[in-house]
Amino acid sequence: MIKAGVKFRMWVADWHAMANNKMSGDLEKIKIVGKYFIEVWRASGMDLSKVEFMWASDMAKNSDYWKLVVQVGKSNALKRFIRTAEMMGREESLDKLTGAHIIYSCMQVADIFMLGAKITQLGMDQRKVNMLAREVGPILGFWKPVVVSHHMLMGLSKSANPVLTSEVRQGLAESAIQRTIERKMSKSNPDSAIFMTDTTEDIKRKINKAYSLEGDIKENPILEYFKYIIFESFEKLRISELRIERPEKFGGNISFKTYAELEKTFSEKKVHPMDLKAVLIKYLDQLIEPVRRHFEENAEAKKLLEQVRSFQVTR
Structure with missing residues (x-):
């Protein structure tokens, strides 16, 4: 804008x-x-x-x-x-x-x-x-x-509520929107989201434990991170395609130029959630690194971060 x-x-x-x-x-x-x-x-x-x-x-x-x-x-x-x-x-x-x-x-x-x-x-x-x-x-x-x-990114944790598939199929858009709101990230649950000052280890832990059912493209927070963050950040990441490297016995290397290609391949179970998680960790860490470094090197920013971390977050 x-x-x-x-x-x-x-x-x-x-x-x-x-x-x-x-x-x-x-x-x-x-x-x-x-x-x-x-x-x-x-x-x-x-x-x-x-x-x-x-x-x-x-x-x-x-x-x-x-x-x-x-x-x-x-x-x-x-x-x-x-x-x-x-x-x-x-x-x-x-x-x-x-x-x-x-x-x-x-x-x-x-x-x-x-x-x-x-x-x-x-x-x-x-x-x-x-x-x-x-x-x-x-x-x-x-x-x-x-x-x-x-759009509001899904929380990384599995939702406790059932999916409103029947209502969504009937075209009740309001139900679909409400479902998205219910599943959004929560500051009061730190493991439900990636924060801009998370360490590399934080990112690895959160993404590796994140909910991602093989073949599920409807409520998959890992796919959401690719759709709304990674594929929108190719220029910043200095890449022209998403490349997933894996052994030949697991299908070999595979690349995607668009999110639609990735979603289709994932829905066909030709890409495993762990394949996605590994590359997502890599790129999220690259995107967050400049922010993390700013809060390490700038004295005022560092103090603010320390203060915020000392506060107990309420919903």
């Missing part, structure tokens, strides 16, 4: 994290995590000259912001805001929802217009609040933002 000429404003939503009880609602800890995220983006090669970082805690000092939050809250009945609760990563019952969750919804809609965002780029789990913003915008004299909802 930056290459296309979009002016990007990165919203560090510390107050929202507090409302959602991240870091047990400790705003100071949340701010440290926010600074850590900025360091990760910097180390990942993001062109920060074209990105403006803005903090919710700064916006919270503006009375016009809270005026808009109230106006958003007045625009719909309570049940409309309750329907957006899954944007915080969960489907909550009325007994578990707090007033902060409702304020969160109003804040996030207000954010879009206070930031002047014509495009919102968020995860699929936040699609409902973005659609609410499209409804509310014209009512309050604003615009309908373009909603870009990106």
Whole structure:
């Protein structure tokens, strides 16, 4: 999007994290995590000259912001805001929802217009609040933002819930989306995801124990990492194809130029999960190495990482 000429404003939503009880609602800890995220983006090669970082805690000092939050809250009945609760990563019952969750919804809609965002780029789990913003915008004299909802990577662990195959086959897209949200990575379960500062040994352990059923292309986190990370990073990895090296008795070396080729071959059980895991470990480690090195060599970044690791993560 930056290459296309979009002016990007990165919203560090510390107050929202507090409302959602991240870091047990400790705003100071949340701010440290926010600074850590900025360091990760910097180390990942993001062109920060074209990105403006803005903090919710700064916006919270503006009375016009809270005026808009109230106006958003007045625009719909309570049940409309309750329907957006899954944007915080969960489907909550009325007994578990707090007033902060409702304020969160109003804040996030207000954010879009206070930031002047014509495009919102968020995860699929936040699609409902973005659609609410499209409804509310014209009512309050604003615009309908373009909603870009990106895919959420599966967690590496096997899901405890049954696959919604029958519903998906019937074309119930909402069920498929909800299933994706349920299976997403979780910061509170470190082995369910690869973190940007993981060591080589961390990556090996997590990928080797990750769920990957031979021939399964529907709910396979290993395949997802190839589809959304490795095949999108050929230029950065300086490769033109995915090459898997293996002994002749196991089929010999094999190469793929597209993810579609890999998926088809895997579905035919011509490539074993362990073949994929070995090469995935190699390439993930290469991609993460610059970030890891930044947090080792930059004193400020190193301190932030140490602080974040000392915090107990809450869902």
